[in-house]
Amino acid sequence: MNNTPLEDQVHDALRRTADPLHRTPFTVGDVRTRARRIQRRRAAVAAGAVAAVLAVAVPIGAAMVGPAQRSEVPPATQTPAPRLTGPILVDPRSAEVVESTSVPLLDVDGARLLTQEGTVDLPRAYDSLTPYLDGWVAVANEEGTLTLEVLDDDLRVVGDPVPTGGLVVSTDGQQVAWTEYADGRWQVVRAPVAGGTEPDTTPLAPGPEGAPVRPVGFLSATEVVVDRFDEAGEVTTYVVGDGAADELPGLLQATSSSAATGTLAGLTSTDLASGCSGVVDGRGQAGTRTWETCDHTLDSFSPDGRHIVGFAPDSDGYGSPTVSILDADTGEAVVDFEVAGSRRQVAAFHDRVGWDGDDTAVLTLLTGDERFVVRLGVDGSVQRVGGATSIDSSGLVVAEVR
Template structure:
C-alpha cells in the first residue's frame, strides 16, 4: 500500500514520550536571570510579529502544545457534539482523504513548524513548542535527553536551560509548566506565557536525576499533575502549584488530567494479563475512584473534560485494535472506533492522540509492514485520512500529543 508524503513523514507523530534527562543543571538563579534578560531584550515590535504568527500557528482546537487555543474552555453544560452510535470501522484504504488538519506539525528533518497555512523555519529539532512572552519556549531532544529552549519572536534560540522532564500547557493556553533538574533535586515551574504573573516553583525532595519528574497536565488553573519516578518502574502522583508537591493517592501511575473538572486518570492495577484504570478527584485527594474500568486504558481528556480516551489495556507494540471515547463522568462508552486490518497482518491505533476540541481525534494508525496512516476520527462517526503534501520534509510529528 502506497503512502502519501505526510504519512511517510509522521512515523513518530503520536507515540513519543519525553525520556529521562542528562544535561547540565539549570539553577533557579539561572532561570530567573535568563528570564529577565529575555524580557529586557524583547520589543513591542517583536510582540506584534508573534501576534501575527499566532493567528496562523494556533488553529482552532489545539495550541502548539495543548488541546485548545487561548480562549475560555466551553462549559461542560454546552450541548454535546453530534455523535455516532455503535462501532465505527476505520479503514485507511477507503477513508476520505483531506489535505489539512487543525493540529500543528513539527518537521523533524527541516526543522520547521508546519501549519495548514504556513511553514516557519526552526533553528533545531523540537519535541514541543509553545508561545511564551513575545517568543517561544520548547523542549529539544537528543537521544532521549531533553533541554529547555527559549526562542525569540523570529524562532531563533535566545537562551538554553537544562534537564527537563517535559512541558505542558493548560487547555485555555493561559498557563504552562515544565520540570527541571537543579543539580540536586527536581522542581516544577508554573509560568504565565503572557508574562502577567511571576513563576511559581514547586520543589521536590533531593534525589538523583534519574528520579525524573514528568508533567502530565493541568488539574486546575494553577496546579499541574506530575508523575514522579521513584526508580525505573515505580511512580507517585503529585500536584504542583505551591512550595511543595502534594501527593494524589489512588493511582499507580497518572496518565491524564483535566482542569475543567479537576480529575485525573491512570492505572490502578497492572499485572500480567490484566490492567485496570480509574478516574479520581485530583483536588480532593481522597483516592476514591469516581469510576473504574478494566476494559480500557484511560487518557487523555478532551479540552472540556467531557470525554476521555480509552484504549485496549493489553495493547502491544502494534497498537490498540480499538479507540473508545468514554463519558468522563461515568465511564459510559460513547463512540467506539475499530481499526480495519487485513487478514493475517497486525496493526492498530497508538495510544497517544491529539484532540481537536471535543469534536475529533487525530491518531496514528499502524498496519503491518511499517504502513502508517494519520487519521482524523470525528465524534460524529466521520473517518478521514490526512494527506498533506509537504515538500522537502521527511519527518513530521504532532507538536505535542494530548
C-alpha cells in the first residue's frame, strides 16, 4: 500500500517521465524556418490546412438566406462610410443580443451545422460543407489532410473521397469550386450548385499530392483563384478559368478574392519580424497592386467588395486582439474593434469571418474561457448572437464564403 497522497504521486510520476529526457531537437535556423511559415500562414488564414478549424458552409437549400448575401445597391452609387475614430471595445456580455445570424455556424465539438432554418446533424465533422446537386459536397479534415466527399440528400457518402485542397462557394451561392488530386496532378473543378451542366475541370501541371493547390475564392463568375504550394512552401497564385490557369503575380500568397471587384488580397512581403498585405487587381495579368498595409493581415472581402477585414499582423495562437473593417479601395480603416477583457485573460477574435450582408461581419471571439459569436457593423455596431449554442466548450465557428 502506498500512503503518499495522489497529488504527490502524480508529481513523482511526471518527474520520472520527463526528467530523463535530454532533448534539444532544434537549432535557431529550424525555428526561423518555422517562423517564416507562420508568418505566411497568418497572412493566409484561409488557405492553411493547419488552421483546421476553418470551415466553409453555405445555407441549406435555395430558400435559405445566403451567408454573404449582397445588397441590391450597386457599390458605385454608395458613398464610403465615414471613418470611426478610436477602437470600439467589444464586450459580448453587455452587447445587444440578437437571436441569430444568416451566417451558418459549425459546432466544433459536434458534427452539426446550425442555420437560421434549423440544425443539421452531420455524419462527421467537416471543414467545409455546401449544398450540391441533391445533397452536399464537403471537405473533411484529418490532422490537416483534406478529403472531398460528395453526400446524397440522406448525408451518405457517394463515391470515393478524393484528396482536396478545399472548396469555395461563389458569393451568390450558385457555384462551388474545389481542387482535387487525381492521376498525378491537381485539378480545379467549378460546378453549378444546382447541377444542370457538367463541372468545368481544369488540370494543372503535374505535381505531387503533398504540394497542394488550395482554392482562394471566385474572381468572377467563371474564374477561380487558387494558391499552389510547392514542396519548399513557396506559393504561386493562379487564376483558373476557361480551361486555363494563368499565373498572377503581385502577391506572395493570396488569401481572399472578390468577384464583385475582381480583386485579390494577400501577403505581399514578410521579413519574419513583420508581414505586409495588399490588394491587387486580378483582372489584368500584371497583378497591379492597389494598396498595401503593414498594419493588418487581410481576410475576407465583404460580398459587395467594398470592405475587407483586417486582423492584427502579430496575432498569436489565440487569435487577434483587434479586428478592423477596411475600405477595400484604399486600405483605410473604416472602423476598428478591440475585444474587451482583463489583462490576465485571453481575449481575441478568432481568425474566421463571415458576412451577414454587405455591412456586417460575423466573428467568434474568446474572452477568458468563454466563446461568443458577434456581429460587427461597418457603422460600429456590436451585437452578440445569443441563439446559437454549442454542445461543448469549444464553441461555434463562423462559416464563411470567400
